[in-house]
Amino acid sequence: MYNLLMKELKLGVGPFFYAMPFLTGALMLIPGWLYFLVTLYFCFITVPNMFAGYKTQNDLIFTSMLPVTKKDSVKAKVSVVVLLELMHIAVASIYGLISTRLYPNVTYFFFPPSPGFWGLTFVMLAIFNLVFIVMYYKTAYKYGAPTIVSVTAAILFAGGAEWLGIQSSFVSDLFKGAGLDNLAAQYSILLAGIAIFAIFTIIAYYIAIKRFEKVEM
Amino acid sequence: MLALEIKNLNKKYEHFQLKDVSFQLEKGYIMGFIGANGAGKTTTIKSILNLIRLDSGEIRIMGKDLIDHELELKQEIGSAFGDIAFYTRSKIKTLTKVIKPFYRNWDEEAYRSYLKKFNLNENKRISELSTGMKVKYRLALALSHGAKLLILDEPTSGLDPVARDQLLDIFQELVQDGEISILFSTHITSDLEKCADYITYIDNGRIINSAEKEAFIDTYRLVNGNADQLNDMEGKLIAYKKNSFGFTGLIHARDLDPSWDVRSALPSLEDIMIYFSKKESAYV
Structure with missing residues (x-):
């Protein structure tokens, strides 16, 4: 499994995709922006490009000829996606801290960066992973439809959350008002988000293995 | 092994x-x-x-x-x-x-x-x-x-x-x-x-x-003959091609009857492939 992970990191993921978190993360510096977009860029750009790379480089057959189980090859790909997602969130949250200090007096129409907001981001990526990984492993090479559907699902979640943040005074208070100082609430949301992210991704991983067993090269 | x-x-x-x-x-x-x-x-x-x-x-x-x-x-x-x-x-x-x-x-x-x-x-x-x-x-x-x-x-x-x-x-x-x-x-x-x-x-x-x-290769023979000979052996041939002198065809060595008096030779692998695919297309 370690060898497969190294193979993904060295061959599958181009250097550009390691730079992406720093580029998209910098968007956190736009005052009062729609920050869900920052991590969505991972879904818009990194995922389809990376998986297009797998397709054009015949990764499916390349990997299948190595002495590895199908299960491990799914595990390696899912791990890489998760690793990059964590990188995107980690870098963006650091830029987020800078952003809140740079512009202390901005009025936020959308959610400002806060532990709770990152919790919501985890949920958004959880939904993305569940849809993308499960759909992708139906063929293990077609990435277009899985990207469209999973990105749509993620946008619907983000849009819905922002809409609630505007419509509901409770949500607005929690993520934009006094709730920001309630660290217990903020970190509980973050932890819940991480838990949902983990659970959804693990479910996706198991369904993907089942589907991949049936895939023919 | x-x-x-x-x-x-x-x-x-x-x-x-x-x-x-x-x-x-x-x-x-x-x-x-x-x-x-x-x-x-x-x-x-x-x-x-x-x-x-x-x-x-x-x-x-x-x-x-x-x-x-x-x-x-x-x-x-x-x-x-x-x-x-x-x-x-x-x-x-x-x-x-x-x-x-x-x-x-x-x-x-x-x-x-x-x-x-x-x-x-x-x-x-x-x-x-x-x-x-x-x-x-x-x-x-x-x-x-x-x-x-x-x-x-x-x-x-x-x-x-x-x-x-x-x-x-x-x-x-x-x-x-x-x-x-x-x-x-x-x-x-x-x-x-x-x-x-x-x-x-x-x-x-x-x-x-x-x-x-x-x-x-020895399983097969490439045979040459005239039109009359073709009539005798057509059923036994795997496939054949007609030409102006008669025909050339592929046959299982065991099916080759010496009384036909046709010229036979060992085929090349290419001959074998070609005649077999010809047989296949004849059925389609």
Whole structure:
């Protein structure tokens, strides 16, 4: 499994995709922006490009000829996606801290960066992973439809959350008002988000293995 | 000992079917796997590498069942697809570094010596290699991880005559010690005349014949005769072509009746392939 992970990191993921978190993360510096977009860029750009790379480089057959189980090859790909997602969130949250200090007096129409907001981001990526990984492993090479559907699902979640943040005074208070100082609430949301992210991704991983067993090269 | 044993493979696709494919390869020999384009060579090879799921049948490599011992056996199989390249923008160096940790018997010294022998420059990208060099690189990898069975899908197609001849010499050298066995598919029959010990011929998803090369050719006769003789023997011919003097056809040696008094000769592998595919199309 370690060898497969190294193979993904060295061959599958181009250097550009390691730079992406720093580029998209910098968007956190736009005052009062729609920050869900920052991590969505991972879904818009990194995922389809990376998986297009797998397709054009015949990764499916390349990997299948190595002495590895199908299960491990799914595990390696899912791990890489998760690793990059964590990188995107980690870098963006650091830029987020800078952003809140740079512009202390901005009025936020959308959610400002806060532990709770990152919790919501985890949920958004959880939904993305569940849809993308499960759909992708139906063929293990077609990435277009899985990207469209999973990105749509993620946008619907983000849009819905922002809409609630505007419509509901409770949500607005929690993520934009006094709730920001309630660290217990903020970190509980973050932890819940991480838990949902983990659970959804693990479910996706198991369904993907089942589907991949049936895939023919 | 058998390096490869295939029993009753069946695999149905929408427009194509492998039907009861069976053959075996003795350890230390080269088997040529011939057939027209679309006859089922690659499908059979993919099933040997467990890349597709079989409807039924059994594959044993070095006496072990492929499905039960897949990981262990893949350590001992080397493969090359003539027409598929992987990670073509990567350098040989990079690719090897990624591939070698997967193999527990990786022999770095052997790898270095094969690079030298095959004239492979580690700093070249895969896309910069000629078709023959790509196959040689795959061979270098396979041999460095101690592969005992080489499964090569059309390794010689697209090569110039010199490169082809070189590659065939390498194949023969490899099997000399009796440890390595090679199955390679091709539609270039002259390759097999040069280096194969066994021939397996597949046509339209079915194995027509699998035998030692001389015996394989000896199974058939190419016959020439006039129109009257054609009338006598038409039912026995596998297929025939009419020409202004009469006909030329392929017949099973056992069906050849000396009383017909036709000219007969040993066919080439190409003749066998051509007449069998003609027979097939006559039924369609």
